[in-house]
Amino acid sequence: MNILLADDELPLLNFLSRGLRSEGYECTSINELHEVLPFIKKNSPQIVILDRLFGSQDSLSILEAVKALPNPPMVLMLTALDEVPERVKGLEMGADDYLCKPFDFDELLARVLALKRRMTAPQQQDQTTLNIGSLALLIQQRIALLNGEELALTKIEFELLLYFVENQDKVLSRERILSRVWQTYSEPNTNIIDVYVSRLRKKIETEPNLTIQTLRGNGYRMNLK
Numbered sequence: 001m002n003i004l005l006a007d008d009e010l011p012l013l014n015f016l017s018r019g020l021r022s023e024g025y026e027c028t029s030i031n032e033l034h035e036v037l038p039f040i041k042k043n044s045p046q047i048v049i050l051d052r053l054f055g056s057q058d059s060l061s062i063l064e065a066v067k068a069l070p071n072p073p074m075v076l077m078l079t080a081l082d083e084v085p086e087r088v089k090g091l092e093m094g095a096d097d098y099l100c101k102p103f104d105f106d107e108l109l110a111r112v113l114a115l116k117r118r119m120t121a122p123q124q125q126d127q128t129t130l131n132i133g134s135l136a137l138l139i140q141q142r143i144a145l146l147n148g149e150e151l152a153l154t155k156i157e158f159e160l161l162l163y164f165v166e167n168q169d170k171v172l173s174r175e176r177i178l179s180r181v182w183q184t185y186s187e188p189n190t191n192i193i194d195v196y197v198s199r200l201r202k203k204i205e206t207e208p209n210l211t212i213q214t215l216r217g218n219g220y221r222m223n224l225k
Contacts, residue, residue: 003027003112004036005020020112050078077090130165157199160177160197161204169221
């Protein structure tokens with residue numbers, strides 16, 4: 001497993017490199033933001049641990065280009081910006097996970113393992129399209145169509161919508177959603193699931209019979225009236 005570490009804090013880079021190498025990972029460290037995208041294009045690391053801020057530079061400026069590559073890496077974003085809107089912004093731009101500074105190395109290692117599982121998880125072979133009402137999910141292409149029109153979805157939004165459609169009419173607890181979509185077993189101190197459910201509702205509201213219900217104390221359920 002090849003990991004690129006990109007952070008302008010050299011002591012942190014050295015610490016993470018030593019720790020991850022001791023766990024058997026192959027690591028490369030970069031402390032200049034302008035070097036990150038060219039390195040990824042040339043070397044195709046499987047995971048990038050990317051700091052949000054390099055001095056006055058915001059790494060979100062390259063994130064879209066990174067995720068647009070033919071075989072994009074999984075991106076774990078490190079950030080000292082722990083406000084909910086900032087973290088949501090990073091996820092919307094394509095980050096696969098985030099971790100707020102300061103953090104415990106064991107938690108970072110757990111996040112890396114979760115990303116690794118997502119990369120190696122078996123893909124659905126038999127069913128390439130899922131339908132509920134006028135909503136169709138093209139799984140291999142990662143495209144959602146509503147009444148034949150493509151929905152503009154982030155990676156997390158698609159994963160969440162896919163999980164709902166796969167389990168239509170079933171109640172999904174917050175714990176199950178976190179485990180499947182965010183690959184974590186502990187809920188962050190945010191309302192991030194509520195934020196993403198709200199966004200999905202707005203994007204599918206042109207199909208009035210398709211609803212995502214909030215069942216207080218139990219979770220959520222997608223169904224067709």
